[in-house]
Amino acid sequence: MAPSLLALCAAVAGASAIQIPFFSQAPLDVANEPKLLVDSAALQDLISGDRLLARAKKLYEVAKLGEHEYNHPTRVIGSAGHAGTLSYIYESILELGDYYDISNQSFPAVSGQVFEYKLVLGDTVSKSAAPMGLTPATKGKEPVYGDLVFVQNEGCSASDFPDSVAGNIAFIKRGTCPFGTKSEHAGQKGAVAAIVYNYETDPVQGTLGTPSPNHVATFGLSGEEPSPILEQFSKNHSVDAIAYIDAEVSEIQTANIIAQTSAGDPANCVMLGAHSDSVAEGPGINDDGSGTISLLEVATQLTKFAVNNCVRFAWWAGEEEGLLGSDYYVDSLSPAENRRIRLFMDYDMMASPNFAYQIYNATNAANPLGSEQVRDLYIAWYEAAGLNYTFIPFDGRSDYDGFIRAGIPGGGIATGAEGIKSKDEAAMFGGEAGEWYDPCYHQLCDDVGNLNETAWIVNTKLIAHSVATYARSFKGFPERITRVAATASVYEEETKYHGNKLFI
Structure with a gap:
């Protein structure tokens, strides 16, 4: 085990010295022989549903590490299941050799758990x-x-x-x-x-x-x-009332994992992320195991190519507690490091069983310049593939929020959470109208059986396309500019979420 990985396990497992199993696979051949410049079609062709599903099964085994404390599989921050998730991500990147520089960013996080509650009104x-x-x-x-x-x-x-x-x-x-x-x-x-x-x-x-x-x-x-x-x-x-809540709020240590290509222009970084944690109620194999695995698989297959611009993958901790990891990361950036990130793309829930192909409706009018270009990249890809798509609000529900607030262009795709699929969407994408996009959202049943493989493969290919496009060139993409106060205020006025929960 690498020394840095030992430090990571110590940070997330604490003094209890939880033993984290590792889930190895044969290292890929990532020798330093000359590689062809990354090509979108070639990278997409390497995406395999079998490989995605195999990783999902491994991640579910990791979630079972949380059973001792929670009596069911979970990857919530502070749990052995989340510590195992971080170890799995870290080791998967280490196996790719020197193609990536990998680091972990430990930070204090607030964790809350409600054990029992009741409210009586009258x-x-x-x-x-x-x-x-x-x-x-x-x-x-x-x-x-x-x-x-x-x-x-x-x-x-x-x-x-x-x-x-x-x-x-x-x-x-x-x-x-x-x-x-x-x-x-x-x-x-x-x-x-x-x-x-x-x-x-x-x-x-x-x-x-x-x-x-x-x-x-x-x-x-x-x-x-x-x-x-x-x-x-x-x-x-x-009106009288009786209120009862048995809950615990505590501070723990957890970590983000960042992997950046050792090659490519470091002043022009393509950044993308997914969150590594689940809620306490379940294993989170779709939310956001699917995004976590999609990024791991794209990062793995990217090693077969050269890049012109650096590519930076991130796995955030504490998203379910209120975007803690991504906020911490963005807040820690110096002005110079902030400007090196040309855009950030968020990939949260790629395989909802009652899916819709959803694109965050990020416009340049309400967000940093370049956000609309990211949105249009997704539109063009779905249209070229002959697939329907729909827009969803860019309202702070996932880890793009801190980037937008910091003036970094952003965007992303999703397949739906607890929202209700409409009749029109059922006609567009199939599935059941009147039901949640993910009937197991934030529940124990968010396991390997909760994944729509078709949607997952499609969206992982789109993630590969987004990486390949900007790893090759930012031609036509707006240069980074200093955030305009008016633009930031427009976004903040429309933002009601900070993570999956409302905060106002």
């Missing part, structure tokens, strides 16, 4: 209530009792909270400021818990973000449940 147990990500537990990890206290405006200012919230449960409308801000204000005014209710029927799968000592146990509430409560308030009637 005499009814809530069906839609869900704890916010990174919520603390209720006091003593016991139920707390109180009246619901209506909070004026959206709880974005401490003055919105009446003194009567002390010892009671704050009832706060979802709005324009972070959920963490609302929870913090509630705690500062002495609330024993907080509920953020949605003005829409959609679920509030939110996160409080960076922990604060003033955060209180916080639920999201959606559907029709807020309406009768608001009606009672309008009649000056009180």
